[in-house]
Amino acid sequence: xxxxxxxxxxxxxxxxxxxxxxxxxxEIPDREAxxxxxLDEMWPxxxxxxxxxxxxxxxxxxxxxxxxxxRQEFGGSKVAGFFHRYMVVGRKETPTSSKxxxxxxxxxxxxxxxxxxxxxxxxxxxxxxLNGQDPDMGATSGESTVLTSSEDWEEVIDAPRGExxxxxxxxxxxxDLLMEWRVFREVAPKLAKEENAPKQVQVxxxxxxxxxxxxxxxxxxxxxxxxxxKAKPGTVMMLGELHGTQEVPRFVAQTSCQVTxxxxxxxxxxxxxxxxxGRVDAFLDSKGEEGDWLKLMEAPFWRSPYPDGRGSEAMxxxxxxxxxxxxxxxxxxxxxxxxxxxxxxxxxxxxxxxxIHQVESAPKRFYVVLSGNxxxxxxxxxxxxxxxxxxxxxxxxxxxxxxxxDMAYDSGTAWIxxxxxxxxxxxxxxxxxxxxxxxxxxxxxxxxxxxxxADGYHGxxxxxxxxxxxxxxxxxxxxxxxxxxxxxxxxxxxxxxxxR
Numbered sequence: 001x002x003x004x005x006x007x008x009x010x011x012x013x014x015x016x017x018x019x020x021x022x023x024x025x026x027e028i029p030d031r032e033a034x035x036x037x038x039l040d041e042m043w044p045x046x047x048x049x050x051x052x053x054x055x056x057x058x059x060x061x062x063x064x065x066x067x068x069x070x071r072q073e074f075g076g077s078k079v080a081g082f083f084h085r086y087m088v089v090g091r092k093e094t095p096t097s098s099k100x101x102x103x104x105x106x107x108x109x110x111x112x113x114x115x116x117x118x119x120x121x122x123x124x125x126x127x128x129x130l131n132g133q134d135p136d137m138g139a140t141s142g143e144s145t146v147l148t149s150s151e152d153w154e155e156v157i158d159a160p161r162g163e164x165x166x167x168x169x170x171x172x173x174x175x176d177l178l179m180e181w182r183v184f185r186e187v188a189p190k191l192a193k194e195e196n197a198p199k200q201v202q203v204x205x206x207x208x209x210x211x212x213x214x215x216x217x218x219x220x221x222x223x224x225x226x227x228x229x230k231a232k233p234g235t236v237m238m239l240g241e242l243h244g245t246q247e248v249p250r251f252v253a254q255t256s257c258q259v260t261x262x263x264x265x266x267x268x269x270x271x272x273x274x275x276x277x278g279r280v281d282a283f284l285d286s287k288g289e290e291g292d293w294l295k296l297m298e299a300p301f302w303r304s305p306y307p308d309g310r311g312s313e314a315m316x317x318x319x320x321x322x323x324x325x326x327x328x329x330x331x332x333x334x335x336x337x338x339x340x341x342x343x344x345x346x347x348x349x350x351x352x353x354x355x356i357h358q359v360e361s362a363p364k365r366f367y368v369v370l371s372g373n374x375x376x377x378x379x380x381x382x383x384x385x386x387x388x389x390x391x392x393x394x395x396x397x398x399x400x401x402x403x404x405x406d407m408a409y410d411s412g413t414a415w416i417x418x419x420x421x422x423x424x425x426x427x428x429x430x431x432x433x434x435x436x437x438x439x440x441x442x443x444x445x446x447x448x449x450x451x452x453x454a455d456g457y458h459g460x461x462x463x464x465x466x467x468x469x470x471x472x473x474x475x476x477x478x479x480x481x482x483x484x485x486x487x488x489x490x491x492x493x494x495x496x497x498x499x500r
Contacts, residue, residue, distance in 0.1 A: 025178070025181075025182070025201040025215075025228075025261075025262040025263065026178075026223070026227055026228030026231050026258060026259065026262045027228030027229065028177055028178060028223055028225060028228065029177045029178070029180075029181055032099050032101075032177070032180065033099060033100070033180050033181050033183075033184035033188075034093055034097055034098075034099050035093075035097060035098045035099060035100075035184070035187070035188060035191060036096070036097055036188075036191070036192065037096075037097065037098060037191045038092075038095065038096055038097070038098060039064060039090050039091070039092045039098035041191070042090070042098045042187070042191060043064050043090050043098075045187045045190050045191060046066075046088065046090065046100060046183065046187060047059070047066065049183055049186055049187055050066065050068060050088070053214055053216045053217065054217070055068045055069075055071075055086070055216065056068065056069045057069065057088075064089065064090030064091075065087070065088065065089050065090070066087075066088045067085065067086070067087050067088070068085045068086045068087075068088075069085060070083040070084070070085050070107075071083065071084055071085065071219040072219065073219050073220070073221050073253075073254075073257075073321075074218070074219070074220075074253060074257060074321040074324050074325060081108055082106060082107070082108050082221065082250075083106070083107050083108075084104055084105065084106050084219050084221065084222075085104075085105050086102055086103065086104060086105070086176070086179065087102070087103045087105060087173070088100060088101075088102050089101045089102075089103075099180075100180050100183060100184070101175065101180070102175070102176050102177075102179045102180045102183070103173045103174065103175055103176065104173065104174050104175075104176040104179065104222055105173045106173075106174075106221075106222060174222055174443070176222070176223065178223045179216075182201075182215050182216060185201070201215060201262060201263050202263050203215060203260065203261050203262075203263060203329075203330065204259075204260045204261075204262075204263055204264055204265040204266070204330065204331040205329055205330075205331055206326060206329055206330060206331045206332075207331070209329040211329065212329050212330075213261075213328055213330065215261055215262075217328070218257060218261060218325065218328055218330065220254055220257035220258045220261055221250075221254040221257070221258070222443065222444070223258060224251070224254060224255060224258060224444045224445060224446060225443060225444070225445035225446065226445050226446035226447055226448075227255060227258065227259070227446050228262075229446075229448075230403055230446060230448075231255070231258075231259040231262070231264060231366050232264070232366065232401065233264055233265075233363075233364045233365065233366060234359075234363050234364060234365075234366075234400065234401050235366055235367065235401040235402075235403065236355070236359060236367040236369055236395060236399055236401065236402045236403070237366070237367065237368055237369065237403050237405065238369045238371065238376040238392050238395070238402065238403070238404045238405065239251075239252070239368065239369065239370045239371070239376065239405055239407065239461055240371065240372065240373030240374075240375070240376035240377070240392075240404065240405065240406045240407060240457065241370060241371070241372065241373060241407045242309075242373065242407055242409070242414055242416075242435065242466075243308050243309025243310055243312070243372060243414070243415070243416070244308070244309025244312055244414040244415030244416055244468060244469055245309075245312075245314065245409075245412075245414045245415075245463070245466040245467065245468065245469060246314045246466070246467045246468070246469045247409065247463035247464060247465075247466050247467065248314075248407065248463055249312075249314040249315050249317065249318035249469075250314070250318070250463075251444055251461065251463050252268060252318060252368055252370055253318050253321040253322060253325075254444065255368055256268055256322060256325065256332050256368060257325055257330070257332075259366050260325065260330040260331055260332055261330070264365070264366045265331035265332075265333075265364070265365045265366070266331070266332050266333070266365065266366050266368060267332075267333045267334070267335055267358065267362065267365050267366070267367050267368070268322065268332070268333070268334045268335070268367075268368050268369075268370070269334075269335050269336075269337055269355055269358070269367060269368065269369035269370065269371075270310075270315075270334060270335070270336050270337070270370055271310055271336075271337065271338045271351075271370065271371040271372065271375070272301055272310065272336040272337075272338055273299075273301050273336065273338045273339070273340050274336055274337065274338060274339060274354065275299075276299050276301055276336050277335070277336050279295060279296050279298075279299055280296070280319065280334050280336060281334075282295065282296075283295070283296040283319060283323060284319070284322060284323045284326050284333070284334060285326070286323065287327075288320060288323050288324070288327070293320075296316075296319070297316070297472065297473065302316070302471075302472055302473050303473060306417050306430055307415070307417070307430055307471035307473070308416075308417040308430065309414065309415050309416065309417070309469070311471055311472055311473070312415060312469035312470065312471060312472055313469050313470055313471065313472045314469035315469070315472065316472035317472075319334070322334060333365075335354075335355070335358050337351050337354040337355050337358075337369075338351060339351055339354070344385075344388075345387075345388065345389060348375065348388070348389060348390055348391045348394065349389075349394065351371075351375065351391045352391045352394035352395055352398075355367075355369060355391070355395060356394075356395065356398050356399065359399055360399075371391065373406055373407060374390060375390055375391040375392065376390070376391065376392040376404050376405075376406075376457075377390040377392045377393065377404065377455050377456035377457065378390070378392040378393045378395075378396045378402065378404045378452065378456035378457070378458075379393060379452070379454070379455060379456030380393060390456070392404045392456060393456065403448065403458045403459070404456060404457050404458050405446060405448075405457060405458065405459050405460055405461040406455065406457040406459075406460050406461075407460070407461060407463065408437065408438070408440065408460035408461065408463075409435070409437040409462065409463050409464065409465070409466045410437050410438065410440065410464050410465040410466070411434070411435060411436050411437050411439070411465065411466075412434075412435055412437075412465045412467055412468075413432050413433065413434055413435060413467055413468040414432070414433060414435050414466055414468050414469075415430070415431065415432055415433075415468045415469055415470055415471070416430070416431070416432075416433045417429070417430040418430075418433075432468040432470075433468075435466055437466070439465075440462050440464075441464070442464045442465075443464070444461075444462060444463055444464065445461070445462050446459065446460075446461050446462075447459050447460055447461075447462070
């Protein structure tokens with residue numbers, strides 16, 4: 001970061017991303033917020049907004065542009081790995097009115113972000129373990145060339161380029177209309193002549209917290225397209241996943257953060273054995289220290305000889321991210337619902353009963369229920385059992401608002417357990433495997449269809465290219481966000497493997 005900021009970034013214009021007008025804090029608006037004040041009168045209040053909300057920035061006052069410092073997702077979590085900053089550009093609309101354009105710039109510790117300017121294909125379409133190309137499952141057309149690396153992009157936006165400079169189609173910058181409206185709702189009342197200025201949205205505050213954080217105090221990542229239409233109090237949004245990826249737990253954590261910041265308390269449902277509820281509760285209420293991590297990881301669930309992805313490092317890290325949100329005052333909770341000692345239909349019945357009880361006990365919360373994509377179906381029958389009644393169907397029959405979303409993703413890898421490579425059905429073979437999906441860009445989104453498909457899904461949730469997440473126990477005894485042991489757990493000893 002070297003010089004004062006002169007660059008004005010203009011990205012490909014996009015506004016038609018869902019709602020016909022700004023109706024809720026999660027629904028991406030299709031119009032800009034216009035201030036009824038000239039730019040030179042509006043700008044000092046904008047600067048004060050970022051100062052008041054503890055978002056440090058650098059500014060070129062001559063051209064009404066400021067840039068905030070990097071912030072890590074989920075309030076400084078040790079395991080997030082993604083960082084965000086804002087570029088804020090003041091624009092003259094008319095001689096007596098003005099507007100802001102806010103761009104979110106994202107970088108990852110793990111990889112250079114790919115270009116998101118791809119055409120969308122709303123199908124799910126996936127295959128696992130393929131080494132060759134399948135023309136029916138490949139990426140859609142319309143992919144664009146990445147112009148720069150993340151390091152190059154950072155250099156470009158920090159270099160003096162003049163007030164009207166252009167640097168379009170970056171893979172790392174996105175127009176953030178939600179942030180623009182959040183600023184507007186706080187700044188406009190200070191400028192408005194009328195008393196009916198827009199009011200701020202209240203963050204969902206945890207019951208034991210004295211104060212709620214502000215809407216911009218916690219970094220929740222780039223807004224998930226389409227989430228606002230589904231994230232309503234009393235709604236159960238079931239996510240049918242392919243276990244063992246890094247991206248799905250991040251999607252769940254971002255969803256929880258964004259929905260709670262928008263004013264609705266969230267409960268995350270996880271396909272983890274019911275006897276783990278006490279350990280999960282204790283961890284969420286803890287300080288997240290090494291001893292707290294060890295108590296969580298002592299459960300047999302995390303030490304299964306056949307770790308199928310539900311106990312992945314990404315899942316454990318997600319619990320740390322949710323703990324971090326809770327520690328900052330957000331009303332985020334977790335319920336576990338698996339009954340592994342039951343089999344077949346009895347297991348589906350038991351899991352559904354646990355969730356139904358939770359929803360009926362707290363009907364004003366939004367529920368994000370993550371499970372394998374067999375359990376989340378809302379139609380009767382499976383190819384091998386026509387009488388099977390999945391958990392999703394049982395929930396749909398008993399609860400008012402249930403939406404089932406199948407996982408959609410781009411090709412990559414996942415940690416998968418299946419029949420071993422020699423075809424022996426008395427044991428499972430677990431490891432990293434290739435997955436084949438469809439390229440719908442990099443941006444997370446939720447999309448529903450006009451009718452339910454043959455598997456009982458109402459739509460899809462999309463997480464981009466997937467990357468395998470190994471079992472959490474391989475993190476070792478150091479806790480989340482630390483390298484720890486790379487050796488698998490040794491069941492006979494009852495302790496975590498040595499990090500030597």
